[in-house]
Amino acid sequence: MRTTLALATIAVLATFLGCASSSVHVDYDPEANFATYTTWHWVPGDPAISNPVTTKRIREAIANNLKAKGYTRSNSPDNATMLVAFSGYTEDKVDVWRTDYHRGWRRGRRTVVTKYTEGTLIVDIVDGQSRELVWRGSGSGVLGKPGDDERVARSIGKILASFPPEEK
16 A cells, blocks of 8 residues: 555656646745745755656756855755755546537537546755745646656746745
């Protein structure tokens, strides 16, 4: 059972990252001084994501996005101004809808049931000194086809698009 759950989570996250449409949500600490963050280091994320291929794709996409924003990866969590982690989960969903139809003299009602799985990937940014969460971005979407690195990068890019938050 545990192996099946881990494999399902791996497949789902890989698939989510390849999804075409997703919704993104961001929350952050308005008291945090994001201008002081210059370096980052990985911290352990979700142990359920045990597939090294999936983990590598997610890590590369996050690292590339942070590098493009001017952040430098630190070799030690003690020297990093922010710590980065990611996790994910899946949820099976069902949509049910009815439709009436006319075909010549025939009338009827049809019920359509659609089952699908929605995946969510969460990226956390933690202050390197206080070890408190300062930013969280998540992306959710109906799962698509796994293994498309370009779509993985686009999905992570959507999640990290509003990091750091604009100053008010």
